Amino acid sequence: MSHSMTSADLLPRRYSLALLLLLLVGCGPTQVVVEGSFPPPLMTPLPVTLGVWYDEAFSQHEFADEAASPGDSSWVVSTGTAQVEMWNTLLQGMFHKLVPMQGAPGPDQPNPAVDGVLIPHVDELQYAIPAHTSVKVYEIWMRYRFELVSLDGEPIAEWSMTSYGKTPTAFLQSDRAAVNLAAVMALRDAGANFATGFTRVPAVNQWLEAHNVPPARGTP
Amino acid sequence: MSRLIALLLPVLATALSGCVTSTVDEMVFNEPVEGIGDASVVILGRRHASDYDTEPEFIRCLGDHITARDSSITVVDELDFVNALYPWFEPRTAPLRPEELKRLMRRAPVAERLREMNTEYMIWIDGTTLRTDSGGSMACGIGPGGGGCFGFGTWSNDSDYEATIWDFTDRAEVGRVNTTATGQSYMPALIVPIPIIAPVQGTACDGLGDQLLEFLSAEY
Numbered sequence: 290m291s292h293s294m295t296s297a298d299l300l301p302r303r304y305s306l307a308l309l310l311l312l313l314v315g316c317g318p319t320q321v322v323v324e325g326s327f328p329p330p331l332m333t334p335l336p337v338t339l340g341v342w343y344d345e346a347f348s349q350h351e352f353a354d355e356a357a358s359p360g361d362s363s364w365v366v367s368t369g370t371a372q373v374e375m376w377n378t379l380l381q382g383m384f385h386k387l388v389p390m391q392g393a394p395g396p397d398q399p400n401p402a403v404d405g406v407l408i409p410h411v412d413e414l415q416y417a418i419p420a421h422t423s424v425k426v427y428e429i430w431m432r433y434r435f436e437l438v439s440l441d442g443e444p445i446a447e448w449s450m451t452s453y454g455k456t457p458t459a460f461l462q463s464d465r466a467a468v469n470l471a472a473v474m475a476l477r478d479a480g481a482n483f484a485t486g487f488t489r490v491p492a493v494n495q496w497l498e499a500h501n502v503p504p505a506r507g508t509p
Numbered sequence: 510m511s512r513l514i515a516l517l518l519p520v521l522a523t524a525l526s527g528c529v530t531s532t533v534d535e536m537v538f539n540e541p542v543e544g545i546g547d548a549s550v551v552i553l554g555r556r557h558a559s560d561y562d563t564e565p566e567f568i569r570c571l572g573d574h575i576t577a578r579d580s581s582i583t584v585v586d587e588l589d590f591v592n593a594l595y596p597w598f599e600p601r602t603a604p605l606r607p608e609e610l611k612r613l614m615r616r617a618p619v620a621e622r623l624r625e626m627n628t629e630y631m632i633w634i635d636g637t638t639l640r641t642d643s644g645g646s647m648a649c650g651i652g653p654g655g656g657g658c659f660g661f662g663t664w665s666n667d668s669d670y671e672a673t674i675w676d677f678t679d680r681a682e683v684g685r686v687n688t689t690a691t692g693q694s695y696m697p698a699l700i701v702p703i704p705i706i707a708p709v710q711g712t713a714c715d716g717l718g719d720q721l722l723e724f725l726s727a728e729y
Contacts, residue, residue, distance in 0.1 A: 328595040331618045457556070458564050481596035 318353065318363035321465050323371040325473035329382040330484050337500050340403035340440070341380055342390040344410070348373050352414050362464075364418075368411075368472055376409060379480045383487070395442040404500050405445055408436040412449070416471075425462055427471035428455040433479060437493060446492030452479035527707025529692035533716045536685045545725050548629030549583035550575075551590045555635035556600040563634050567670070567714060571634065574718030579726040585626060593622055610680045628677055632721065636670030638710045641691075647698050657700035665693045668713035672721060684724055688716040 351367040381387045392398045394406045413432040419425050430453050437446040454474025456467040488494055552571050554563030565587065572584040591598045597613055604610050614620045647660030667689070674684035692707025723729045 326592075328592040330596055331594055331622055332616065333618060455562070457562055458566060477595075477599060478601055481599040481602050484596045485602055 318356075318365045319465065320365050320367070321468050321472075322367045323469055323472040323476075325371060325375075325469070325476065327371075327375040327378045327477065327480065329378055330480070332383065332484065334383060334385050335488075335497065335502055336385045337404045337497070337502065338386040338388060338402075339380060339384040340388045340390045340394070340400065340406035341376065342393055342406055342408050343373055343376075344393065344408065347409055347411060350411050352416070354416065354418060364468065366468055366472060368476070371472065371476060372409075372411070375476045375480055379484060380407070383484060393442070394438050394440055398442075400440055403440060405496060406438050406440065408438065410434045410436070419464075425464070425467055426456045427468050429453070429471045429475040431475055431479065433483075435483075437496065445496050446490055448490045448492075450479070450482050450486065452476070452482055454478050527692050527694045527705050529690055529707050529709055529712045531688065531690040531712045531716050533720055534687040535720050541725070545582065545629050548627050549585050550630040550632060550725060551585040551587070551626075551628055552632045552634060553587055553590070553598065553603070555603075555633055557603065557605070561637040561639075563636055563670070564638070564710075567638070567710060568634060570711070570714040571632075571718050571721065574714060575722050575725065578718075578722055579728055582725055585628065590626070590628075593626065594619060607675050607681050610675065610677070614680070623677065630683075630725070631675045631677060633673045633675070634670055634717075635673070636668070638666055638668040638713070641665050641667050645696075647696070647702065649698075658698035658702050659700070660698050662696040662698075663693060665691065666707065666709040667691045668709050670713055670717055672717055674721075674724065686717060686720045686724075688713050688720075690716065 348369050349367075350369040350372055351365060353366070354364040356363040377387070377389075388401050388403050390400050390403075390406055392400065394400060394408075400406075410433065411431055412434045415430045417428040419427065430451065433450045433452065435446075435448055435450065436444065438444055452475050454471050454477070456462060456471045457474065462470070488497060552568050554565060554568045556562045568587050572586070575582055576584050596602055597604075597616075597619060604613055614623070643662070643664035645660065645662035647658055647662050649658040650656060668691070669689045670687070672684075672686045673682060674686075675681070676683045690709050690713040692709040692712070694707045695705040696702050697705075719729075
């Protein structure tokens, strides 16, 4: 015996399926795509043309926190888009001209002519969540590694830098907003650290001198 | 009836507020005789300590307190100021002493931006409000006949803030105001919990705001 199903018969099934999906979504990790506005730096631009290359690990950077117990929630925090936005804004303000590269610098890679190419990496990331700190304040610490290379990929300088951010206030914050704010603060701190420390890297200073940047200008 | 409610509301609000004790110490070296005139003032929170941050909502409260009582005073929003001068007023880079302002003002874009903003005074707020101790216990239950809570909870909050006033023209410290406030809050529960909250941070804000108003305003 066969029987056809009408759309009215299908309705309860659709509701059940939607409910099941909702429950499954509820069991998954909390996703946060970091969003924020990053101001341009207030400084005299260095008179060099800088290329920038973000590899996939950097431009799609994310970190995850597995729930330690059934009562806790898991997190997946995507910082890649915000990283690229912040670094583009910062570097455009720091240098006379910023040129995004079409590929990783190398002898066979056709790229626009620039004085040097900056390649940022996030080497390490640590975080503290309220389960560790007992207040709704999230903390994020990152260690960056920067490579400054020629258009052919020859190394010019390589150095590390740290950044730190925490939720500025626990007042009326949702968990997602608190995580987002901590990440935005860490990114702002990274920008501030880079902008004020760039010319203090000895190899960078030599590179700037080779491009006729006077020492006074070399201190943004 | 509405008149009765209007009469009873302040009484009820007073009855449901915990007690707060507050002290204010002021040390002013060079107060402007006729207020700050057309110039603007910026109030900034210190966020460089590892164990606490001055709350952004406390900074907003102080700004609101001053402008509500003297509308001729322009208080620049903290985030607007920090964004306009990025990266020089981030927790990592903000000047800790007035002498550091001189070094900052040697940067032409920074000096120009501050001139545009016409900022005459910068007020740094350093401090926080902490819950110092808590006690009591409360149990809540729900059954077929209804639900309710029974018990008693109490906690105390301490506020300690110091405002340091810097003069942009002289690039010197011209005043220092300190306020402390402490208060005990209660939460008795007999079926329904009734919070009797001591407005500790609000009292500290009022105390400090009044002193700053005396400094900045020609009318006080």
